[in-house]
Amino acid sequence: EDKVVQSPLSLVVHEGDTVTLNCSYEVTNFRSLLWYKQEKKAPTFLFMLTSSGIEKKSGRLSSILDKKELFSILNITATQTGDSAVYLCAVEKRGYQKVTFGIGTKLQVIP
């Protein structure tokens, strides 16, 4: 069965800190890994990663995938209180539309 494991489950940091969120996966016929940010409502799309070693960047957020070791990290630099959310990692398989999500990492950024 496909698995996505995220760590840590929760994290509390001060504004300005840098955080690294981890995602490991086991899936057959891997196609892509996705990161989402979920505040109180719907998850919002952050990144899609398909190739190893290529960093995707958006402002203070960046992410990279290692297909050999089957993991990805999401980095957030200079954290702000608005970064407080649950960050979800998910994987897509070739030939299927189903996406398997992890439980998420709950990040709290305190002033």
Next chain:
Amino acid sequence: DTGVSQDPRHKITKRGQNVTFRCDPISEHNRLYWYRQTLGQGPEFLTYFQNEAQLEKSRLLSDRFSAERPKGSFSTLEIQRTEQGDSAMYLCASSRTGDGGYTFGSGTRLTVV
């Protein structure tokens, strides 16, 4: 609002009643997905439509659940004879073929009492 719309936002129902939720995807998106999310968990896949065709269904989707997407536009998810275990957030998402990632709606929170 040109995002994914879901209606209602909240639904409280008594056990044994039927409920129906609606999702209006982004208009140019041909793919539509239903997910269910319970507290402290990630979203779980329920079903997928490409245009009007339902192409994937999870084993989670018991025979009490049915989804439709007539004419390939909006979709409905019906739960018959609701049980307390059906209490969850039901999320709809849409995408276009070739796009990376989905756009999710704000969800319908179902509480079965």
